[in-house]
Amino acid sequence: MNKKYVVIKCGGSVLEKLPHSFYQNVVDLQKQGEWQPIIVHGGGPLISKLLKQTGVPTTFVNGLRVTTQEVLDVVEMALSGSINKQIVRKLVEAEGKAFGISGIDGGLLTAKPVDNKEDMGFVGEVTNVNTMIIKDLVEKGFIPIISPIGIDESGERFNINADMAASAVAQSLGAKLCYISDIPGIYEEKNGQKHIFHQLDQVKANQLIDLGVIAGGMIPKVQSAIKALHQHVLEVSIIDGIEPDGLWQFMQGKEIGTRILLNKEGKSHV
Numbered sequence: 001m002n003k004k005y006v007v008i009k010c011g012g013s014v015l016e017k018l019p020h021s022f023y024q025n026v027v028d029l030q031k032q033g034e035w036q037p038i039i040v041h042g043g044g045p046l047i048s049k050l051l052k053q054t055g056v057p058t059t060f061v062n063g064l065r066v067t068t069q070e071v072l073d074v075v076e077m078a079l080s081g082s083i084n085k086q087i088v089r090k091l092v093e094a095e096g097k098a099f100g101i102s103g104i105d106g107g108l109l110t111a112k113p114v115d116n117k118e119d120m121g122f123v124g125e126v127t128n129v130n131t132m133i134i135k136d137l138v139e140k141g142f143i144p145i146i147s148p149i150g151i152d153e154s155g156e157r158f159n160i161n162a163d164m165a166a167s168a169v170a171q172s173l174g175a176k177l178c179y180i181s182d183i184p185g186i187y188e189e190k191n192g193q194k195h196i197f198h199q200l201d202q203v204k205a206n207q208l209i210d211l212g213v214i215a216g217g218m219i220p221k222v223q224s225a226i227k228a229l230h231q232h233v234l235e236v237s238i239i240d241g242i243e244p245d246g247l248w249q250f251m252q253g254k255e256i257g258t259r260i261l262l263n264k265e266g267k268s269h270v
């Protein structure tokens with residue numbers, strides 16, 4: 001029987017605040033057997049903190065970190081070292097079996113420089129996902145935990161935005177995709193009040209990006225979500241990691257956070 005996968009992207013914004021129930025939800029999901037969870041994680045705030053401590057300046061263009069060789073060393077240390085192993089340990093605490101792996105290992109994520117008008121340095125986009133590695137880990141009973149560093153055929157490393165990496169992994173597996181972040185959903189502020197969009201289609205999402213309502217780290221999230229829906233991804237939502245059992249509710253089909261759609265009729269596929 002073909003396995004069904006759900007790619008869960010954990011944002012650095014929320015990693016330190018995730019309740020134990022989040023990790024328990026991931027482990028319970030795997031034990032239930034219908035959907036196989038795969039975690040792709042970020043870690044932007046830790047990278048920024050470490051860069052600040054070492055006195056290395058950092059800048060972002062449309063939510064992507066301009067990455068010099070010096071920045072790249074810190075990015076890899078934070079993502080493939082600290083954060084990846086922290087998530088493995090949290091899942092073990094929840095009595096799960098987790099296997100941490102970076103996109104470099106086994107050529108899991110091959111990458112090329114991101115297509116951008118500005119010079120972004122070593123910022124990459126995924127060109128291929130070696131799904132065999134993921135499927136083998138899942139087959140052996142592990143929850144794969146992926147850090148978003150990519151590699152090219154010459155052995156060059158790339159810093160990949162975690163939202164984009166999660167989208168590429170979900171596309172390669174025809175999975176569901178769930179972005180876990182630090183906000184209750186995508187919102188618009190009117191008269192000092194935040195109004196959450198429970199659903200957002202691609203036309204409206206692009207308008208909100210143009211208007212600057214969707215900004216910063218939310219831009220790669222929304223753009224990756226739309227790309228994923230065009231490429232066999234079944235469903236994409238952005239949900240609050242702090243919401244108790246949020247992941248569980250998403251998997252039960254409950255309306256939670258913001259669901260991204262391709263068109264107003266609510267269809268995910270064109």
Ligand SMILES: Nc1ncnc2c1ncn2[C@@H]1O[C@H](COP(=O)(O)OP(=O)(O)O)[C@@H](O)[C@H]1O
Pocket residue numbers: 010011012013014042043044180181182183185186187188213214215216217218
């Ligand atoms: N319209 C919007 N709705 C919700 N969040 C937004 C919006 N525009 C920008 N953001 C920002 O995007 C952030 C989430 O992106 P990011 O910081 O990259 O998180 P993560 O680490 O979870 O990927 C939110 O904390 C918020 O500050």
Ligand SMILES: CC(=O)N[C@@H](CCC(=O)OP(=O)(O)O)C(=O)O
Pocket residue numbers: 010011012013041042043044045047063064065075123124148159160161162163217
């Ligand atoms: C190219 C690029 O921007 N890479 C990101 C990778 C980490 C990330 O995406 O972390 P969040 O999910 O917490 O934002 C960065 O350097 O911050």
